[in-house]
Amino acid sequence: MSTIAIFGAGAMGEAVIAGLTQAGGHDIVIVEPREERAAELVERYGVTSSDVAGAADADTVLLVVKPHDVAGLLGQLRHHLSSDALVISLAAGVTTDALEGGLADGQPVARVMPNTPALIGQGMAAVSPGRHATAEHVARAREVLGACGEVVEVPEKQQDAVTALSGSGPAYLFYVADALIEGGVLQGLPRETARDLAVQTLYGAAAMLKETGEHPAVLRERVSSPAGTTMAGLRELDLAGVRAALVSAVAAATERSRELGRG
């Protein structure tokens, strides 16, 4: 049985702990400075709590702390890790160069961008291996993150675009859901009914995209009969530039992610 040490038991840390304990097959050690929070998760998931020395026996170490806490943590960790332990960071914007620079020479690392649906096991994570990570390390990172949803591998230079699309994407879709609810209420639907209709419509449309594997344009055409209601609605979205705005939103968020990375 492999040992996974998880540093940081905030919202994202708990999502990973929940996924991994459900999947089974791992000894899980958590390292969290807030004692009450650590005790709560020990009780809830049956994991073990430790200080930084708990990483010594770990095959895999997950860093789920805020980006500004990573450098200090690496300084403490480097003396406790076995040389072939894989260090996986979920901290936004922290590069594999920075991770490798804070650890012993040759330590394998991987950088991951997760998203919030990981909290309900429906996450989308993108993993980029560092210079010393082998195919086996990448497979291990994919298995660990796979406990919270889907995983893809991307070259690290694409992580800013990943951040802008799947990292920020849930917020764009919450925004769309909010607007659809407002649209329904404006037409006289009770707010609760409008919410139910909007949420299940987004959920069903996403499931259909995933299950059929069809291009979204094909699915859209199938529900847009000539001179029908859907065409009338889509025409308004085109006139308001919604398509262009979404493309620009991903571009602006990519640029912002680059800026934050430079800072």
Ligand SMILES: NC(=O)c1ccc[n+]([C@@H]2O[C@H](COP(=O)([O-])OP(=O)(O)OC[C@H]3O[C@@H](n4cnc5c(N)ncnc54)[C@H](OP(=O)(O)O)[C@@H]3O)[C@@H](O)[C@H]2O)c1
């Ligand atoms: N939440 C998301 O949806 C999301 C999405 C994408 C990426 N991420 C990434 O996931 C990481 C964690 O996010 P989060 O929302 O879970 O943050 P969070 O709620 O602040 O959790 C981080 C936890 O780590 C603890 N911590 C700080 N220094 C530590 C150390 N040296 N050793 C062990 N634990 C330490 C913190 O304790 P204190 O409070 O006492 O400092 C806190 O409990 C971030 O880097 C973020 O960029 C999160």
